[in-house]
Amino acid sequence: MLTKLLKHEFRATARIMGPLYLVLLAVALGFNFSARLMDTSNVVLNILAALVILAYVAAIIGVFIVAFILMLQRFYKNLLGDEGYIMFTLPASVHQHVWSKLIVSAVWFIATGVVVILSAFVAAFNVSFLTDLAGIFPKLFQQLNAYYAVNGTAFLMEFMVLMLAACMSFSLQFYAALAVGHSFANHKMAMSVVFFFVFQFVMQMASGILLISLDNGVVQRLLASMDFHFTGVAAMHVAMLGMIVLTVLYGAVFYIVTTITLKKRLNLE
Amino acid sequence: MAVLECKDLTKHYGSAPALTHVNLTIEPGRIVGLLGPNGSGKTTLIKLANGLLTPSEGEVLVCDMVPGKESHACVSYLPERTCIPTWMSVKQLLDFYGDFYRDFNRKAAEEMLQHLNIRLTQRIKQMSKGNREKVQLIMVMSRAAKLYLLDEPIGGVDPATRDYILSTIITNYNPEAAVIISTHLIADVEKVLDEVIFINQGQVVLQSSVDEIREEKGMSVDALFREVFKC
Numbered sequence: 001m002l003t004k005l006l007k008h009e010f011r012a013t014a015r016i017m018g019p020l021y022l023v024l025l026a027v028a029l030g031f032n033f034s035a036r037l038m039d040t041s042n043v044v045l046n047i048l049a050a051l052v053i054l055a056y057v058a059a060i061i062g063v064f065i066v067a068f069i070l071m072l073q074r075f076y077k078n079l080l081g082d083e084g085y086i087m088f089t090l091p092a093s094v095h096q097h098v099w100s101k102l103i104v105s106a107v108w109f110i111a112t113g114v115v116v117i118l119s120a121f122v123a124a125f126n127v128s129f130l131t132d133l134a135g136i137f138p139k140l141f142q143q144l145n146a147y148y149a150v151n152g153t154a155f156l157m158e159f160m161v162l163m164l165a166a167c168m169s170f171s172l173q174f175y176a177a178l179a180v181g182h183s184f185a186n187h188k189m190a191m192s193v194v195f196f197f198v199f200q201f202v203m204q205m206a207s208g209i210l211l212i213s214l215d216n217g218v219v220q221r222l223l224a225s226m227d228f229h230f231t232g233v234a235a236m237h238v239a240m241l242g243m244i245v246l247t248v249l250y251g252a253v254f255y256i257v258t259t260i261t262l263k264k265r266l267n268l269e
Numbered sequence: 270m271a272v273l274e275c276k277d278l279t280k281h282y283g284s285a286p287a288l289t290h291v292n293l294t295i296e297p298g299r300i301v302g303l304l305g306p307n308g309s310g311k312t313t314l315i316k317l318a319n320g321l322l323t324p325s326e327g328e329v330l331v332c333d334m335v336p337g338k339e340s341h342a343c344v345s346y347l348p349e350r351t352c353i354p355t356w357m358s359v360k361q362l363l364d365f366y367g368d369f370y371r372d373f374n375r376k377a378a379e380e381m382l383q384h385l386n387i388r389l390t391q392r393i394k395q396m397s398k399g400n401r402e403k404v405q406l407i408m409v410m411s412r413a414a415k416l417y418l419l420d421e422p423i424g425g426v427d428p429a430t431r432d433y434i435l436s437t438i439i440t441n442y443n444p445e446a447a448v449i450i451s452t453h454l455i456a457d458v459e460k461v462l463d464e465v466i467f468i469n470q471g472q473v474v475l476q477s478s479v480d481e482i483r484e485e486k487g488m489s490v491d492a493l494f495r496e497v498f499k500c
Contacts, residue, residue, distance in 0.1 A: 082352035091342040
């Protein structure tokens with residue numbers, strides 16, 4: 001059932017994201033031509049080129065904003081709006097609904113990142129000063145790997161996992177706020193906004209308390225007694241893994257809030 | 270086996286009661302009218318049976334199951350409002366129903382759509398309100414479900430369409446299934462009903478077969494309704 005939900009969720013979102021990616025790539029191509037024109041001394045051409053460059057920057061910001069809005073809109077319109085009557089009477093569980101939304105928005109966030117990078121290659125293709133600039137990155141990476149051995153790649157992997165977990169937790173915080181806000185009879189959207197900030201506040205308090213408790217004598221003595229001998233690099237790995245675990249926990253709290261609210265307190269208009 | 274059973278079913282919205290201690294049983298093979306004035310609890314009852322609301326007290330069982338993933342597979346539900354995704358084309362909607370419901374008969378749906386001159390390439394967004402309602406009803410009635418819950422199926426359409434909708438309901442449902450039609454337009458649905466449930470202020474006032482009403486009370490359901498709910 002989850003695969004069917006995913007299929008239809010992709011169908012509903014690809015019709016928006018697909019054309020948008022094409023627009024971005026087209027603007028990137030325009031950017032490429034303009035960057036070459038900028039070498040000339042014609043003022044009109046230079047102004048035109050500057051405008052295309054602005055358009056490219058706007059398009060990059062635009063795709064990220066649309067991916068974000070789509071994540072929100074698919075959740076509240078498809079599940080909490082009129083379409084909810086159809087969705088919640090399908091032979092699928094609340095968990096499957098939330099996962100389908102979550103997976104699809106995470107995929108779009110990642111795809112947006114990939115397409116933006118791809119568009120940067122299109123934009124920089126064969127433009128002398130930009131290719132020089134781009135040439136720095138592989139060298140930087142080589143240096144990293146030479147210095148830290150496989151750790152460079154490992155860090156990159158850890159960073160990717162962290163980004164994925166962060167995307168999902170970020171979406172879940174919005175889902176939880178929307179689900180709780182829409183369980184009220186009136187002012188559903190306003191309540192959702194209020195709950196978003198309430199959740200933000202509660203989570204900040206909780207992480208603050210966590211930090212303070214780490215400074216507690218017992219924990220310190222415990223850590224000291226365990227007698228860790230980390231090298232700098234290993235400590236970095238531990239820190240990354242710790243951050244991943246915390247991010248997943250952060251998302252898990254909101255996952256539980258979202259699913260319980262949708263099960264017990266669903267209140268479609 | 271009853272397809273729908275309510276045991277002491279109660280639902281409040283905050284402190285306002287919407288249904289109070291409702292007990293009823295619906296057997297397969299019946300077309301039942303759920304009749305009552307506006308705000309009497311008809312929609313609440315149907316939403317509870319669909320798991321769109323959770324009971325405050327008591328329980329509701331659909332095909333012997335608490336509403337959820339499994340019960341949804343045997344219930345075909347027409348909500349009171351049109352809520353099929355408007356960005357879809359009719360063909361995409363057929364794919365959607367075909368993917369999610371094993372009992373969906375695509376061929377039957379396509380025939381009905383053709384009969385109403387609705388093209389498969391047409392988008393729901395471009396249709397009139399009446400046509401959207403018809404498309405949604407066709408999707409709902411093209412399933413071979415055990416229980417059909419139709420919330421105000423004839424509310425917003427003209428009398429000719431009303432007749433078409435009612436004949437669609439009668440010709441498409443299978444004899445092992447039960448159909449529950451909630452409405453306040455009694456005169457129009459009376460001729461198709463086997464049984465009626467009168468509901469008022471969240472309570473069942475009467476559950477009886479239409480023949481009994483005609484024989485014992487000597488009046489039509491419409492006339493009885495006007496008498497019971499006289500303002």
